[in-house]
Amino acid sequence: MSVLEKVRPAPQQPAATAREPRITDENGRRIRVWELVLRYLLLLGVLALTVGPFLWQLSTSLKGPTEDIFSSPPRFLPSDPTPHNYERVAETIPVWDYALNSLKVALANVVTNCVGAALAGYALARLRYRGRRVATLVFILTMLVPVEGIIIAQFTTMRELGLNNTLIGVLLPGCVSALNVLLMRNAFLNLPYEIEEAAYVDGANVWQRFLRIALPAVKGTLAVVAIFAFMGAWDDFLWPLIVLSDPANFTLTIGLNYLHGTFANDERLVAAGTIIAVAPLIVLFACLQRYFFRGVGEGAVKG
Numbered sequence: 001m002s003v004l005e006k007v008r009p010a011p012q013q014p015a016a017t018a019r020e021p022r023i024t025d026e027n028g029r030r031i032r033v034w035e036l037v038l039r040y041l042l043l044l045g046v047l048a049l050t051v052g053p054f055l056w057q058l059s060t061s062l063k064g065p066t067e068d069i070f071s072s073p074p075r076f077l078p079s080d081p082t083p084h085n086y087e088r089v090a091e092t093i094p095v096w097d098y099a100l101n102s103l104k105v106a107l108a109n110v111v112t113n114c115v116g117a118a119l120a121g122y123a124l125a126r127l128r129y130r131g132r133r134v135a136t137l138v139f140i141l142t143m144l145v146p147v148e149g150i151i152i153a154q155f156t157t158m159r160e161l162g163l164n165n166t167l168i169g170v171l172l173p174g175c176v177s178a179l180n181v182l183l184m185r186n187a188f189l190n191l192p193y194e195i196e197e198a199a200y201v202d203g204a205n206v207w208q209r210f211l212r213i214a215l216p217a218v219k220g221t222l223a224v225v226a227i228f229a230f231m232g233a234w235d236d237f238l239w240p241l242i243v244l245s246d247p248a249n250f251t252l253t254i255g256l257n258y259l260h261g262t263f264a265n266d267e268r269l270v271a272a273g274t275i276i277a278v279a280p281l282i283v284l285f286a287c288l289q290r291y292f293f294r295g296v297g298e299g300a301v302k303g
Helices: 003-007 033-061 084-092 095-126 132-144 147-160 167-174 178-189 193-201 206-217 219-235 238-243 252-262 267-298
Strands: none
Touching: 033 267, 084 095, 084 252, 084 267, 095 132, 095 167, 095 178, 095 206, 095 219, 095 252, 095 267, 132 178, 147 167, 147 238, 167 219, 167 238, 178 219, 193 206, 206 219, 219 252, 219 267, 238 252, 252 267
C-alpha cells in the first residue's frame, strides 16, 4: 500500500437525515396520513349527525319571532338571541310542575334500580344456589322481549292494583331493569374473590361482605346504572302516555306534547321545550361522566 493511500482521509459518510415523526395507534402500528385524515373526517361526520340537531334546536329556541328559522343557507347563530320562547313555554303549559313529576319518577327509578340491581347482581355473581344460571338466562331473555309486546299486560296489572293515573304506576314497571342487573353482575364478577374469602374467614357474613367490600369497589358501575335509570325514566313517553290521564300527574314528555298539538307551526316554542327536557340529562352526564366511563370498563370484561 502506498504512502498516499495510507494518509488519504476516509470518505465522509452523508449526514443522517432527520427522521419523520411516526404516528402510531394503540398497538404500535404505523398510521398513514390518509388513514389519519379519514378517521378525523369520519369523527367529524358522526359529530355533525349527533350534536348538529341539538345545536339547531338550541339556536331555534333563541331566535325571535321576526327571525326566519328556515333561511337558506341555514344560520346556526341567531342574530338577536332572546329567552322569550322559554318564558312562553312556561306561560303555555305548567312546565315546571311536569318537570317536578318527571324528577320524582326519575329519582325514585334511580334508587330502586341501584338497590335492586346491586342486590340481584351480587346474588347472581357471588352466591351459590340451584338455578343461578337459569336466573341469569331469564334476565338475558327479558331484554329480548319488546316493550310493546307486554305493555297491555302491564296496563292491566296497574289497573288491577289501582295504580293507574298515579306516578307509582309510571315507576313500577321499570323499577329494576334487566340490563342494570347484568351490568352489576359483571362488575361483581370482575372483583377478586380472594378478598371476600379473607373476609369470610374473619367472620364477615354475606351482608357485611356485600356492603363493606363488594359494593364500594363497583361505584363506577353503580353510577352507570344511575345514569341509565334516570335517562330511561326522564325520557319515557309511551308508558306515561298510556297510564296517565290526569293532567296534574303528567310527566314532562307528556306535557310537552301539548306544544306540538296546539302550536304545531311555532317551531321556536317546540325547540325551547325540547331544550328544557334535555338540559337536566346534559348536566347529569357532565357531573358523572368520569364515573360512567370507569363503570363501563368495570362490567365489560366477564360475561
